[in-house]
Amino acid sequence: MFKSYVLYKTLVPLVQKFPKPWRYSIGEELQRTILEIIRFTCQALYARQPLKEPFILKVIGAIQTAQLFIRLALEQQLITEQHYFRASQMVVELHRMALGWLKSVRTA
DSSP states (O other): HHHHHHHHHHHHHHTTOOHHHHHHIIIHHHHHHHHHHHHHHHHHHOOOOOHHHHHHHHHHHHHHHHHHHHHHHTTTSSSSSSHHHHHHHHHHHHHHHHHHHHHHHHHO
């Protein structure tokens, strides 16, 4: 959860600099998606063991969506390559962690 929080704090200042049409479309969706990652992670953390898997799957889906929005922001030149690589690295790490968590839930 902490890493998704850091990702949100990293991307909000960047989104605020998007041109207005992009800020209220892709920018809002990107922020909403990262907030979903945080929300689903919290729900999975506190869910009973048999109920964790659906929340983790939602986390994984939201992570993949966030990665797509970040790539789109780069392609539309809304963020620099440096910002893209930093955010992308954070998203990849979140994805790896979520997959590991899913694996551990499925084997438990």
